Amino acid sequence: MDRSAKFWDRIAERYSKQPIADEAAHQKKLQVTREYFRPDMEVLEFGCGTGSTAISHAPYVKHIQAIDISSKMIDIAQGKADAKNIENVTFKRSAIDEFTVPDQTLDAVLGFSILHLMDNKEEIIARVHKMLKPGGIFVTSTACIGDTMKFFKIVAPIGKFLGLMPLVKVFTTRELEDSLTDAGFEIDYQWQPGKNKAVFIVAKKAE
Numbered sequence: 001m002d003r004s005a006k007f008w009d010r011i012a013e014r015y016s017k018q019p020i021a022d023e024a025a026h027q028k029k030l031q032v033t034r035e036y037f038r039p040d041m042e043v044l045e046f047g048c049g050t051g052s053t054a055i056s057h058a059p060y061v062k063h064i065q066a067i068d069i070s071s072k073m074i075d076i077a078q079g080k081a082d083a084k085n086i087e088n089v090t091f092k093r094s095a096i097d098e099f100t101v102p103d104q105t106l107d108a109v110l111g112f113s114i115l116h117l118m119d120n121k122e123e124i125i126a127r128v129h130k131m132l133k134p135g136g137i138f139v140t141s142t143a144c145i146g147d148t149m150k151f152f153k154i155v156a157p158i159g160k161f162l163g164l165m166p167l168v169k170v171f172t173t174r175e176l177e178d179s180l181t182d183a184g185f186e187i188d189y190q191w192q193p194g195k196n197k198a199v200f201i202v203a204k205k206a207e
């Protein structure tokens, strides 16, 4: 098991009990995402954590595959889905870097609080682009730390080395937008609830 999975396994229980930092912003992101959903949609969520987002979106689409690198996160998510009799979400332990689906078979891919944790976000964005059908959407919420806290580039590797935090990559909103458009996405919707808050983007693959 790699160090990233170990880190998330270690904090999974605590993470599941943490209240959402900004409930109003979270609800707005769910609502905007749902405006894109249709009942026949096949959806992938990567880095699903303890499953709350997948579970709350489940009634609005056909099926959600929800994956996470941490088996502890997946166990908690599965427990919550079972308790609510949710049958159209399949939780699976998998890293997004290893997860495969046939090309152009998904209608939507969701990745919340995850792209800034990826060593290779351009590769992940390219993989997502391949998985999506033409017109499919990639919905993300990403901490663009480079906008205001460039010093984090120095702090982050030290925190990771000490096991206090996962790998965190520092980039700006502009750089994230460029990564998405360079991969062939068009930005269809963008919202930042406030300074230093995660940037929410719905990116669309051309029809």
Ligand SMILES: C[S@@+](CC[C@H](N)C(=O)[O-])C[C@H]1O[C@@H](n2cnc3c(N)ncnc32)[C@H](O)[C@@H]1O
Binding pocket: 004, 005, 008, 009, 046, 047, 048, 049, 050, 067, 068, 069, 070, 073, 094, 095, 096, 097, 111, 112, 113, 114, 117
């Ligand atoms: C900050 S949490 C976000 C969880 C959830 N999306 C949310 O918004 O609450 C990041 C999650 O990504 C998972 N993760 C980290 N690296 C991953 C990877 N390469 N593939 C899949 N999941 C990963 C972690 O285990 C963790 O559950």
